[in-house]
Amino acid sequence: MTTKQTDWEAIERAFRAGALSIRTIADRHGVSDTAIRKRAKAGGWERDLSEQVRKEVRNKLVRGEVRDDQPANPEDDAGIIEEAAQEGVTVVRSHRRDIRKATNLADLLMDDLLLTIRKREEIEDAIEDETREDKNGMRRATMLAAVALPSNAKTLFQLSSAMKNLQILERQAFGLDDKDTPTNSDELSKLMDELSKEA
Structure with a gap:
């Protein structure tokens, strides 16, 4: 050898x-x-x-x-x-692909939120039917809270924040911002983690 x-x-x-x-x-x-x-x-x-x-x-x-x-x-x-x-070049192209994936995920979550808002009454009725025979009202309260306006507003805020961050990262990855714009190499992975928790 x-x-x-x-x-x-x-x-x-x-x-x-x-x-x-x-x-x-x-x-x-x-x-x-x-x-x-x-x-x-x-x-x-x-x-x-x-x-x-x-x-x-x-x-x-x-x-x-x-x-x-x-x-x-x-x-x-x-x-x-x-x-x-x-x-x-290999690294930047990989970052661009990751940003594109994260943007697609955020778009899917936004679509899901819009559907939940549009069909909130139907969802609330379904929750009422599903939990009618529950002895304890905890499950019903938790499920209703998940589709309530404050929960939707919080999700919308988080998605808007994620989209803003993704747009910044995308502009950096394509060199559209000033050279002096600070970058954070961990920002994309942190954002992906946040988005996956929302999914």
């Missing part, structure tokens, strides 16, 4: 691109982050290409075309930027 040789050229490209943490690079290449830091210090590697990578990601997303990966020369900044930009 032969041991896999460490690809220090690929590690240097990833390090210089600055898009991934040193720990992530270490995990991907099966070396310690300390070894990478020592090698970077000895080789004079600098993590100064991240802004150029972000620009190239935006350019690729705007153009809508992705070139095939080309092997990059460690000394060639353009190659390093291209490789890291490709990774960034």
Whole structure:
């Protein structure tokens, strides 16, 4: 059994691109982050290409075309930027798909709320019929509270808030807002959790 040789050229490209943490690079290449830091210090590697990578990601997303990966020369900044930009394009496209899914879920929940509001009287009558023989009125009260106006208003507020957040995330994912607009990488997963609780 032969041991896999460490690809220090690929590690240097990833390090210089600055898009991934040193720990992530270490995990991907099966070396310690300390070894990478020592090698970077000895080789004079600098993590100064991240802004150029972000620009190239935006350019690729705007153009809508992705070139095939080309092997990059460690000394060639353009190659390093291209490789890291490709990774960034993959991440942003994944975020766009997630935002689209979350928007579709919010739309379904909004439709469900509208149907509940339109048919509230029928639903309340059905609840009355269903709970008529209950000895305890708790189940009826809980079911009626779920379709009552205050409950619907609360749900509408939550859905409106979710839609607003999704619109902000979508504008960011498509680069429609100012560069200075703050982003929060956990916001989408938090929003998805909130929406799934409502479903």
